Amino acid sequence: MDTQPQIPIVPIQNNPILVEPKKSGFKEGWASFKKAFTYLFEYPVFLVPIFFCWIIVASVILYLRYYWVGPENEGLMFLEFYGFVFLLAYTICLANLMLLELMNQREEGRPVSLAQAFNETVSFNAVRAIPIAIFYSIAWFIIIFLRALTSKKRRGSRAEPSLKDAALTLGGVTGNPFSWIRLGLDMLEKLLRMTIFLALPAIAWENKGSFSAFGKAIEIIKQRPAQFLTSYALTGVFAVIMSLPLLPVFVLSEAKIDLPEYVWLAVIIYEGIIWTLGIYLEQMTTASLYLLHTKQKKVGGLENL
Secondary structure (H helix, E strand, O other): OOOOOOOOOOOHHHOHHHHOOOOOHHHHHHHHHHHHHHHHHHOHHHHHHHHHHHHHHHHHHHHHHHOOOOOOOHHHHHHHHHHHHHHHHHHHHHHHHHHHHHHHHHHOOOOOOHHHHHHHHHHHHOOOOHHHHHHHHHHHHHHHHHHHHOOOOOOOOOOOOOHHHHHHHHOOOOOOOOOHHHHHHHHHHHHHHHHHHHHHHHHHHHOOOHHHHHHHHHHHHHHOHHHHHHHHHHHHHHHHHHHHHHHHHHHHHHOOOOOOHHHHHHHHHHHHHHHHHHHHHHHHHHHHHHHHHHHHHHHHHHHOO
């Protein structure tokens, strides 16, 4: 029996996003943003794959910070570092594919099962996601390289492990002054990430390959730029708001005021929550955009018969 996941089928009359196809892009984007929170409150388990992904991502980042010693040959060093970037990119893709499988289960009225979502991701999607993970990691590697070139304050080659330094590292606090170039690179990195996330539903729900999925993502962005940019902006604003509680801690740290270790442990945990919610919202809003585009396109096709 074919157990491959199919694109979720939701009756149009029960889908608030499809009831009013003439909504503005902002209203559609806002509806997708609210829908992501609705799913979260109904099924907190949706966060589990992303949270475990953050543990892997944080572990790799801290390993690179404290223990990794690259080869003396620069070419091999860049190649080895790219391997770490690919590992992160592929892990994020797999976690999001699991999230999409959970969303698929919910939309089809099946029991929401992490084990089933994991099995479907490993069995059907893991291999198909490799090419898009390679593209994602190459583009991400270039952004990281450009960010390093624009960094004026460079840390030592080997830092001493501590909760404070781990919190600052995971929070992206480098001590560099504000730079429009780095801000632009951060925005470009988010744009790249959300484009990849828009392609993943085609792999999870329609069994498309990476190239076809990425092509469909570009097609959707071209046809629905307002909703995509709204999702981009709303998730960015949410991330900034969630980060505000950390600002006093980082200001005190910059002022050389010592804080207890438990404060930095709390900061690390909170950073994990911010990262998990941020990735979840980016994936869910782009998945809603994918559903909207696909289903309205089908409805349009039926109306033209």
